[in-house]
Amino acid sequence: MKTLKITAMVVLVCVMSAFTLIKTHAGYHVGDVAADFSLKNVNNKKVALADYKDAKGFIVIFTCNHCPYAKAYEDRIIALDKKYKKLGYPVIAINPNNPTIQPADSFDLMQERAKEKGFTFPYLFDEGQKIYPVYGATKTPHVYVLEKTKAGNVVKYIGAIDDNYSDETAVKTKYVENAVDALLKGQEVPVKTTKAIGCSIKA
Template identity: 40%
Template sequence: MGLLDGTDIPLGTPCPDFDLPAMDGNRYRRDDFKDKDVLVVIFTCNHCPYAQAVEDRIIQLRREYEGKSVQLVGICSNDPNFVPEDSFENLQKRWREKNYGFPYLHDLEQDVAKAFGAVCTPEYFVYGPDRKLAYHGRMDDNWKEPHKVTRRELKEAIDLILAGKTVDFKQIPSMGCSIKWR
């Protein structure tokens, strides 16, 4: 497990397109979610302790925005030859067990992670209605102990975008395991 911070990607960067298979048997593209005002792309995986620590919080976040114009999409880009826990079958099993409730995509060729500039799991990219990057930071201020969270930056960013406002606070990079490249 290599610990990394997310990369510094300029706000306003357009959301890359993607076309990937999902755990539900479908394929998804960026424009499949064009009816949503906010698109939250989360690079995550099964094996990383940082991703595991926030998994239930991500699921809770999805529940909080049910019925609102927010779409969460998970993407796993790890090489399953390096990390068998992140094979399509194992991702699908966990997706079902945990009832994610949002599309979880498999980026086997790792082209999508490279297009986004993703380097770690979990890593969050939040786009507004214009599909320009509006937030690229951490989920909250305590990845390890949810009961000690005092600030939920990802939720704050989503709420600002939904209100038509700019995310105007300092964006602290997400911290996690390095993506396992081929």
């Protein structure tokens, strides 16, 4: 009887531990407060959300060098930054990939890509792959629109940039633009979550 009780307790502890692990690594949902980070930019300087004192929020995009989906969106990401940075919602791009698994996403090649494309936004390296699991990102690109509030940076939208990665001219719904436009007007985000379409994160 004593053995059965001990076995039951061990099973219960294991189940609770597994649940805690899943909950811890499930990532953010709309309404959650996103933690800040401090990551190295391609200019070798650390960048944190707290550095942007006058920002109203952020367009955090997990992206990378090698993924064809990420490449297809590069010009659109630059356009998002140019349009919304001056309105208080700058783009913060983060490369979540492990360069030992995907060498094309090394920090040196990030610097080259940023220069080649003329990135107007920080392009940060998630060294050790510590930040993307906290957010719950699974793809490149994967977007998190955050609104700065007294409670912190609240997640307002998660998902894709728009509804057509392969053909910008055929886009019907611009999810990120619609989300930020709504926030700037003090309105509810019309579509709060969509499925991120892209390459799986290489960790």
